Amino acid sequence: MRTAYSVEMVRAAERELMARLPDGVLMQRAAAGLAAACADVLGRVYGRRVVLLVGSGDNGADALYAGARLARRGAGVTAVLLAPDRTHPEALAALRRAGGRTVPGADAEEPLRRADLVVDGIVGIGGTGGLRPDAAALVDVIGETRAAVVAVDLPSGVEADTGEVHGSAVRADLTVTFGAHKPGLLVDPAREYAGSVRLVDIGLAFPGEAELEALQHADVARLLPVPAAESDKYRRGVVGIAAGSSRYPGAAVLAVAGALRGGAGAVRYVGPAGDAVLARFPETLVSTGTPEQAGRVQAWVVGPGAGDDADAVAAVLGTDVPVLVDADGLRLADRDAVRARRAPTLLTPHAGEAAALLGVAREEVEGARLRAVRELAERYAATVLLKGSTTLVASPGDGPVRVNPTGTGWLATAGSGDVLSGLAGSLLAAGLDALDAGSVGAYLHGLAGRRAADGAPVGAHDVAEAVREAWRDVTD
Numbered sequence: 330m331r332t333a334y335s336v337e338m339v340r341a342a343e344r345e346l347m348a349r350l351p352d353g354v355l356m357q358r359a360a361a362g363l364a365a366a367c368a369d370v371l372g373r374v375y376g377r378r379v380v381l382l383v384g385s386g387d388n389g390a391d392a393l394y395a396g397a398r399l400a401r402r403g404a405g406v407t408a409v410l411l412a413p414d415r416t417h418p419e420a421l422a423a424l425r426r427a428g429g430r431t432v433p434g435a436d437a438e439e440p441l442r443r444a445d446l447v448v449d450g451i452v453g454i455g456g457t458g459g460l461r462p463d464a465a466a467l468v469d470v471i472g473e474t475r476a477a478v479v480a481v482d483l484p485s486g487v488e489a490d491t492g493e494v495h496g497s498a499v500r501a502d503l504t505v506t507f508g509a510h511k512p513g514l515l516v517d518p519a520r521e522y523a524g525s526v527r528l529v530d531i532g533l534a535f536p537g538e539a540e541l542e543a544l545q546h547a548d549v550a551r552l553l554p555v556p557a558a559e560s561d562k563y564r565r566g567v568v569g570i571a572a573g574s575s576r577y578p579g580a581a582v583l584a585v586a587g588a589l590r591g592g593a594g595a596v597r598y599v600g601p602a603g604d605a606v607l608a609r610f611p612e613t614l615v616s617t618g619t620p621e622q623a624g625r626v627q628a629w630v631v632g633p634g635a636g637d638d639a640d641a642v643a644a645v646l647g648t649d650v651p652v653l654v655d656a657d658g659l660r661l662a663d664r665d666a667v668r669a670r671r672a673p674t675l676l677t678p679h680a681g682e683a684a685a686l687l688g689v690a691r692e693e694v695e696g697a698r699l700r701a702v703r704e705l706a707e708r709y710a711a712t713v714l715l716k717g718s719t720t721l722v723a724s725p726g727d728g729p730v731r732v733n734p735t736g737t738g739w740l741a742t743a744g745s746g747d748v749l750s751g752l753a754g755s756l757l758a759a760g761l762d763a764l765d766a767g768s769v770g771a772y773l774h775g776l777a778g779r780r781a782a783d784g785a786p787v788g789a790h791d792v793a794e795a796v797r798e799a800w801r802d803v804t805d
């Protein structure tokens with residue numbers, strides 16, 4: 330499991346370790362890792378032009394010490410000091426001893442335009458609010474240069490704990506982060522600013538829970554349901570799909586397609602699109618009545634393409650089995666009915682649907698995904714999977730939020746969310762809890778999207794078909 334820790338936890342871990350180590354050791358570990366990463370980006374260090382953007386805190390000091398290491402290897406290093414009288418004195422002296430030079434912020438433009446590499450040490454985990462005007466002006470200049478950009482700990486201007494970006498922020502090719510990932514490095518919009526991320530181990534230990542967790546292949550492989558010798562189709566779990574309408578029969582077909590690949594032993598379908606479902610998937614158990622009349626299931630999926638069928642949503646929410654609510658179902662679900670449920674509930678909104686449930690604008694959800702998903706989980710007392718460029722899954726309470734690492738923009742195609750509903754619903758029926766079903770479903774769905782697309786556009790049915798390959802990739 331990959332983890333990300335809040336600034337508060339990073340600071341606590343730092344205090345604990347610093348108490349046992351001589352002064353400056355942690356910073357030297359950070360600087361050594363940073364310098365090595367910069368050297369990798371440069372390829373050859375000797376003769377290259379490196380510009381350090383240096384703020385008044387320890388983030389700037391990391392940049393200065395790394396710059397000193399690069400200068401000793403023959404790079405021409407210029408430090409742009411944003412706060413000349415409050416720059417870390419020992420780090421500045423180290424750079425000067427190594428032959429680096431300094432210029433004030435006002436003179437940054439010329440060296441920046443000639444740089445091969447810019448090291449962003451303006452601000453790290455000590456940053457608050459958007460970048461100040463002098464720093465923001467530098468960000469504009471960097472954007473116009475051809476230099477590679479390495480951010481120290483975090484791209485300056487992004488919020489470490491939330492992934493929010495207020496105003497301008499540095500766009501890095503690589504972020505070298507120390508001790509632990511910070512949530513902002515894994516959650517859009519900040520994640521996009523970070524480029525690729527390299528974690529430098531400086532020895533921090535984290536006794537408490539992470540803020541974010543990202544499953545990896547081994548975690549998913551452990552969670553996937555595999556039939557045992559004694560299994561039969563009922564013991565593997567039966568998932569019910571209450572989806573589709575005469576207007577949107579395809580949503581039912583796609584949800585069933587996802588469900589058939591999710592590990593349940595059988596898929597029941599109830600709703601008006603039975604003929605379309607059977608034509609594509611003859612193995613589906615189709616009925617035309619209400620969900621109550623459909624026979625026993627171990628989990629329900631309700632909502633994809635369901636139009637205005639509020640009765641089906643209410644009926645499913647009234648059962649004592651796990652329920653996944655998606656798409657139209659989210660609008661039709663009564664919040665008190667969801668809160669009153671004893672069995673797990675998994676809500677799967679995209680940003681627009683989440684915004685409608687929260688009564689805010691879509692942009693507000695997209696700009697603050699972590700806050701939105703936690704807020705919805707609290708309001709509905711349910712697990713919430715927020716879809717989009719970063720998919721997050723949160724259960725109520727303070728436990729870690731899961732962030733999906735496998736997504737791809739190719740999944741932004743009509744109906745791919747219906748496939749995810751069926752897939753995650755099937756995992757619920759097979760016995761995974763809502764957090765695991767949502768995050769394992771999103772993981773397989775993302776991998777399947779990448780597999781199916783392979784660099785070219787896909788339809789949602791291609792994604793459903795590629796789930797089997799994704800499953801094999803994970804368990805290989």
Ligand SMILES: NC(=O)C1=CN([C@@H]2O[C@H](COP(=O)(O)OP(=O)(O)OC[C@H]3O[C@@H](n4cnc5c(N)ncnc54)[C@H](OP(=O)(O)O)[C@@H]3O)[C@@H](O)[C@H]2O)[C@@H](O)CC1
Binds near residue numbers: 388481483531533
């Ligand atoms: N934790 C660890 O284990 C280790 C941490 N290490 C490193 O320490 C870093 C944290 O250092 P830190 O605490 O000194 O804070 P830092 O990020 O430099 O920023 C504070 C300065 O920035 C300024 N400033 C604030 N907001 C701003 C804004 N919006 N726009 C512009 N400026 C702004 C603010 O100025 P002021 O408000 O005083 O004017 C203040 O002086 C961390 O990210 C990592 O790199 C490693 O060395 C080793 C191990």
Ligand SMILES: Nc1ncnc2c1ncn2[C@@H]1O[C@H](COP(=O)(O)OP(=O)(O)O)[C@@H](O)[C@H]1O
Binds near residue numbers: 737740741742
């Ligand atoms: N930019 C993106 N990057 C990665 N995944 C995305 C992106 N945009 C959408 N997705 C994924 O595509 C799927 C779209 O689902 P949804 O919005 O419900 O579409 P539909 O209702 O058409 O099925 C979700 O799994 C979502 O996470």
Ligand SMILES: [K+]
Binds near residue numbers: 450451480482
């Ligand atoms: K930085």
